[in-house]
Amino acid sequence: MPAIGLEDLVDRKKTLPAVAVFILLTGLFSCGPYYLLLEQGLQRYYISGLMWCPGLAALLTCKLMGFPLSVLGWKWGLARWQCMAFGLPILYGLCAYAFIWAGGFAGVLNPRYINEAGAHLGLMGWSTEAVLVLSIFVFGGLAMVWRISNALGEEIGWRGLLVPMLMRRFSFSVTSFIIGLLWALWHAPLIFYTSYNAGPYGLEWQFLNFSILLVSMSFIMTYLRLKSGSLWTAAVFHAAHNAYVLSLLEPMSTKYESSWRYIGEFGLVLPFVTAVFALFFWYKARRDGFSDPLN
Template identity: 35%
Template sequence: MPKDRPGGKKAWKTIFIFLAITAITSSIFHNAIVHLYPSSIYIGALMWCPALAAFVTLKLTGRSVSTLNWHWGNWKYIRLSYFVPACYALLTYLLLWVLGFGGLASGELVLDWARELGLMGIGSLTPALAAIIAFVLLGTVGVIRSMATTLGEEIGWRGFFIYELRKVLPVTGVSLFSGIIWASWHWPLIVY
């Protein structure tokens, strides 16, 4: 890869604008998460900081949102992205249970979850039925709720930041640089 790529300086300037805006906006919510009650609303807002930074950076650099490198992928892979993690989580739990490192949740704990979900008014709710309902709700409503917050990170980090880095770094450089930045961005949440 040549060092003097056309547009390299412009791409680095765009990257640093994005990172500065991400750092400034994220610091507000990192502070709220660490010093205030760690409500999920702050976490959701934090997860949208990279997307906000991408949109503002595009505006400042005179580019359109349509220049973002994002679109729906092949539905085969979208389906796999849902089922593959579910399969390896199931495999992990099965191994833990079979090898004796853990067990199923107690009926009392499952009914506590049912109370938390407001399911206790459903006829004769058994722990098994409560677990099935909770599993279905987490696999549908929970996934949609999570997608609403993770979309902000995907737009900012993968849809914008990675795309810009690809203009100036080889694949290994993109992986290492973006990994360090991404880890640093999460660090305050891990430490506190």
Template identity: 30%
Template sequence: MIAAGKHAAPASTPGDRGSIAWFLVLSVLISGIFWVLMIEAGHPGAGGGHYVVGLMWAPAVAAFFALRLRRGDTRSLGLSSSGGKSMLLAYGLPLFYASVAYGPVWAPGLGFFPDPAAMTRLSARLGWRPLGAAGFVPLYFVPIATTGIIPAIAHALGEEIGWRGFLAPALVGRMGFTAGAIVTGIIWTAWHVPILLFADYHGATPWRFGLPCFAVMAVALSVILTWIRLRSGSVWPCAILHASHNLFIQAFFTPLTGSMGRITPYMIDELGVAVPMAVLVLAVLIWNQQRRVAGPVG
């Protein structure tokens, strides 16, 4: 360790322009490796899942390097505190808004739940004998909601160290809560664009439809995640919320929702209408609550 003498360069704060610039540049450079690999393969799941893990951890690596280069303090990333009761809130929120989003899809017959073909396929993958819906759904939900959350957090933590551990507090400190959270969400959306456009991440909907839906969801979710980051003083609840969102939507609600024709893909998942609208409503409610708080939350 070099002692701080009169000739030592002053340490920067995480919110200074230099730190933010270094973070953004490094995020693009490191992420670019995995964007190229995914685009070349044509699918985000290529490489046995290693490419997507590398991509999700690129923002964390960029944050650590940016702080190192600018003599920042890694304690500012929010890794030293657990977040307390916010962890349970973070786990439950995605389950709540996913239920709110998918219920109106199933009720009028825009999709149906559970899909028998999906249950058969998933049962075979798990080595289970065929079960009816009343048996399969709760038995499938339990491992998804328990052991499934562990690797999901390990993956999501990489993104959250960068986006909510470093970037969101830095931008909120410079721009205020609303602008900081929204700009973080816009940058987060842009980071997904290469795989949305060129690596088949848009799924069953055309990218011209899926990308705007995803952008609304990501910006709204950024407001929620930034709020919980400031409320808890920790990045761990953000990682849990991000993991819970990915897990319940991508591994439970979407695969078990059967199609009722061409309309269903336009309603479900992150690239349909229902989830972004549910997240947006929740984000507006949280933003309104945050706006009424005197001073910073947490």
């Protein structure tokens, strides 16, 4: 049985209207940050502002619909779920990049990454091994604090609000798919109109791969949200993905001319590997009784 007491927090008749209100508010709130990102480029502060739009939309939706904020899942929950949320992105990221490196789709260690990381951390003249270890500790460990603060903004909406709303109406599979698709569509302007992609070629293909990745992640994150009763599992998972997969594994890989087709969030391998993980959690969800809507 799920750890989240949906029947005590959510009036089933209000769930779909709440989803509609949330989508509308998220779109409205995102207009400002998106305008700045499209005009000024991928500036860190504008990205942070965009990432908090779903969270603000979720909070206002709760206010407008008369839901208590506890529906969002603020409690921390059992530590094992947070540990799983932290470790899973690292695991599927390592599996994906091990395949990429072994298949020759990209090189194992990019010298440019070592030089830039060394300069950024003030480690010029240090050995490659020392720079690599310290960069993993800083970019993957210490940076998690900042990344969780950003990821929380999104996850208050995607997993905090939408999971309890949609699970009152739909099965685990439908809920996970809807949230993953909405999540991907929300990123579409970034992919098609900014440099948040693998380059200005095959953007439709890149968006398809990215959508498969986010839908697959949605299955895993929805399961963790339901089992833990905590939106923090989603925030930790999201932050760990960004820290280890995007900021470490991808930039430390040496890219070849055709690497864009295989590596990163827009290539083929990572979405495929994550989909395999998602299939496992889909099976676990069925075994745990999430096949039907929660009453």
